[in-house]
Amino acid sequence: QKEVEQNSGPLSVPEGAIASLNCTYSDRVSQSFFWYRQYSGKSPELIMSIYSNGDKEDGRFTAQLNKASQYVSLLIRDSQPSDSATYLCAVNTGTASKLTFGTGTRLQVTL
Amino acid sequence: NAGVTQTPKFQVLKTGQSMTLQCAQDMNHNSMYWYRQDPGMGLRLIYYSASEGTTDKGEVPNGYNVSRLNKREFSLRLESAAPSQTSVYFCASSVQTTDTEAFFGQGTRLTVV
Numbered sequence: 706q707k708e709v710e711q712n713s714g715p716l717s718v719p720e721g722a723i724a725s726l727n728c729t730y731s732d733r734v735s736q737s738f739f740w741y742r743q744y745s746g747k748s749p750e751l752i753m754s755i756y757s758n759g760d761k762e763d764g765r766f767t768a769q770l771n772k773a774s775q776y777v778s779l780l781i782r783d784s785q786p787s788d789s790a791t792y793l794c795a796v797n798t799g800t801a802s803k804l805t806f807g808t809g810t811r812l813q814v815t816l
Numbered sequence: 817n818a819g820v821t822q823t824p825k826f827q828v829l830k831t832g833q834s835m836t837l838q839c840a841q842d843m844n845h846n847s848m849y850w851y852r853q854d855p856g857m858g859l860r861l862i863y864y865s866a867s868e869g870t871t872d873k874g875e876v877p878n879g880y881n882v883s884r885l886n887k888r889e890f891s892l893r894l895e896s897a898a899p900s901q902t903s904v905y906f907c908a909s910s911v912q913t914t915d916t917e918a919f920f921g922q923g924t925r926l927t928v929v
Binding site for chain 1: 851856857858859860864874906910916917918919920921923
């Protein structure tokens with residue numbers, strides 16, 4: 706089992722809809738969770754971090770964490786064509802001192 | 817603000833050649849990382865340095881060496897390049913290794929022929 710798993714997609718949503726991106730992780734002691742956005746040919750950029758169970762909102766983005774289910778998600782409201790990118794989930798266990806990435810989900814926002 | 821700067825941006829090597837990828841950060845971060853990114857494989861950690869003076873292996877360290885030259889700089893060396901090392905390499909830094917986000921450089925696209 707991979708440490709961090711994501712559906713590779715592509716996930717296609719129409720403009721203005723809500724995009725829901727999911728991530729599961731295997732290490733129960735994981736403490737920090739991050740979502741990165743990566744445009745084609747560019748480097749990953751951080752868009753959200755979440756450390757405790759529940760929801761965290763930042764503009765059109767909401768991160769959701771459920772440690773009991775070992776599940777973290779990212780919701781993008783009012784999706785725009787500029788949101789089309791690959792979204793990487795990253796998990797830090799706190800003990801292994803490293804950030805482990807999923808393979809990413811490619812999001813396509815259609816007009 | 818420069819952030820994390822990597823050089824070079826592109827490089828073509830012949831099998832068996834050596835080279836060093838340079839990385840520098842100006843954010844006064846303690847921790848630095850080298851990742852490689854291959855299609856369908858996501859980002860995989862090669863080596864990391866939790867703080868100045870320390871380095872540790874990541875998930876895929878074979879064929880690579882690193883040097884944490886000072887707090888700002890962390891270099892990655894390929895002693896004898898192989899086609900399997902064709903990849904995009906990213907350097908990243910963070911305040912510390914736990915519970916803090918990492919910031920990435922612009923990447924180095926390396927091709928080994």
